Amino acid sequence: MHSAQGRAADELLRLQDVHKVYGRSRNAVAALAGVSVGFRRHTFTAVMGPSGSGKSTFLHCAALLDRPTSGSVFLEGQDLTAMNERALTKLRRNRIGFVFQNFNLLPALNVVDNVTLPLRLAGRRPDRRLVNEVIERTGLASRRKHRPGELSGGQQQRVAIARALVTRPVLLFGDEPTGALDTQTALEILGLLREAVDGGEQTAVIVTHDPVAASHADRVVFLVDGQVSAELERPSAEQVATQMTRLGAWARTQRPAGVTPTDAERVG
């Protein structure tokens, strides 16, 4: 589908003119300053940008973990910003999976109990066949009864991915999901995310600082000062790194000499 209309119909998630301001008056910081971007179904997108460019804020607003100050977030055409907290919590539990840099597993629970926790929180009875399938897909079959403290970082991240996939979400968000892993383990984790997208069920959006991780995505969206400043389709790691260098230099030239990034980001 190449027409603008076809593309819009294929879109799972859209942020429309999203602004997020933290604090008030003289202390206000515009973390997102009018972001409009769409994500097509069954695609894998990496969001990159210099430190403080708004990546985490973007992810939190896209998942409605944090409400935008203004603008809309549409999931399958439905405006999430118009929903109340209860409806949003339900939607997040059933439609959205998260993977974090530091895994965020519960240390007292074994692998199976960590993986099935979102189902129990959502009041859904774990379907044993689906749970087994997810545990096998993520390579954890021999680790079912282990607790997180008995697992390597890569294995813990596999548990986190299994936990994110067990509700069969349409959207999978990752906040630096490979940030705490060595190169080889990071590649394995990216492979699992890629599989989730190529397998046809999920659409993935991750924030990363790593050009190699970003090169596994279908598309890389670059943020600078809370705005989308560039995009690359299926770039190599080298192209991503070059773009990051350019953006870092660009971001620095936007600030008056002697003004720190934090000061420059203040508004009002």
Ligand SMILES: Nc1ncnc2c1ncn2[C@@H]1O[C@H](COP(=O)(O)OP(=O)(O)OP(=O)(O)O)[C@@H](O)[C@H]1O
């Ligand atoms: N809770 C908050 N209160 C005030 N300011 C905030 C808050 N969260 C983020 N900010 C500010 O918003 C801007 C964007 O922050 P954000 O964490 O989204 O950037 P980032 O690109 O994820 O940064 P990094 O790569 O360093 O993690 C920064 O100037 C940051 O200081």
